[in-house]
Amino acid sequence: MADVNKIVDDLRAEGEVLDALVADLPDDRWATPTPAVGWTVAHQIGHLAWTDRAALMAATDPDAFAAQLTEAWKNPYGFVDEGAEAEARRPPRELLADWREVRARLAQVLLDVPAGTKLPWYGPPMSAASMATARLMETWAHGRDVADALGASTEPTARLKHIARLGVRTRDFAYSVNELTPPAEEFRVELTAPDGAVWAWGSEDATQRVSGPAEDFCLLVTQRLNRADTALRATGADADRWLDIAQAFAGPPGTGRDSARTEVAR
Incomplete structure (x- = not known):
């Protein structure tokens, strides 16, 4: 059985790596385009804030999440972009502070989910350990986009x-x-x-x-x-x-990235 404590620790660590990339970033650099077509650094952090908030809702208020899910599937190929766009319009310092708060709350909540509980999501329901893994996966993937945009080097880890x-x-x-x-x-x-x-x-x-x-x-x-x-x-x-x-993230099939690195799945 997966150790949720270890996964949450690694989720926190992955969040800190990305946080360090943007913590001192001047406001104008948040508009830097990333490999995801149409997405800036602000969109990437905004997407993580939005999805971490959705995961927190799934763990603490399943009925509210179900209502959000119903709305999301009215526009299955656009709700992710819409969420990122709305978040990206916020002032960078406000967005960063919100992402920090939400991801910290989510990490603690996942540790408190009763064993055997399945959390609703945009794909199949997941255990707390699986949800933490999914959030780590997204944080790492979008962190790579940000690192590529800023010309920062990244080192692979055991995570x-x-x-x-x-x-x-x-x-x-x-x-x-x-x-x-x-x-x-x-x-x-x-x-x-x-x-x-x-x-x-x-x-x-x-x-x-x-x-x-x-x-x-x-x-x-x-x-x-x-x-x-x-x-x-x-x-x-x-x-x-x-x-x-191959696709490790929930939702419709991703479009992937072509060999010239001009497009990436969100």
Whole structure:
């Protein structure tokens, strides 16, 4: 069973990494375009503030979240952009302060969710540990967008294991949102961690296999990197197909990023 305390600690750490990138950023730099077409640094932080607030609502007021979800699905391909746009119009210092408050509250609330409780979301309901993992995944992915926009270097850490595990666990979800039937066979996934260790999931005897750098896999399943630009290897037609549609985030299929790095899924 996943250790929610460890995941929440890592979620907090990932938030601090991104916070440090924008904490002293002059107001005008918040308008810097990021790799996500139409999204500035302010949109990226605004999106995180909006989704962290939604996660907090899901954990503390499921009825209110259900009402918000009903409204969101009236515009399934636009509500994410609308939320980010509204947040990005706020003064940067106000937005940053709000994101800090919301993410701190969310981290504490997730620690207090009773065992066995499933939290509603835009995809399948999730445990507190899964919700914390999803928030870590989004924080890391949008943090990469901000770092790329600001020309800041990023170092992969062991926290990537949470994101890689989520990418593996969401295999069937990626098929379903693309209106495809998930393969019946389990896949073997072997990824090289930042420290050189191997993270593995699935049967060693599986014929469908994926291997390569863990960072590349995490960038792929968050659709921050085109598959052609990764060092990932697939063995078997089903594994090969999965790498074309892999998606660790909830919602409709992402558009991904082309090999020229001109567009990224939000």
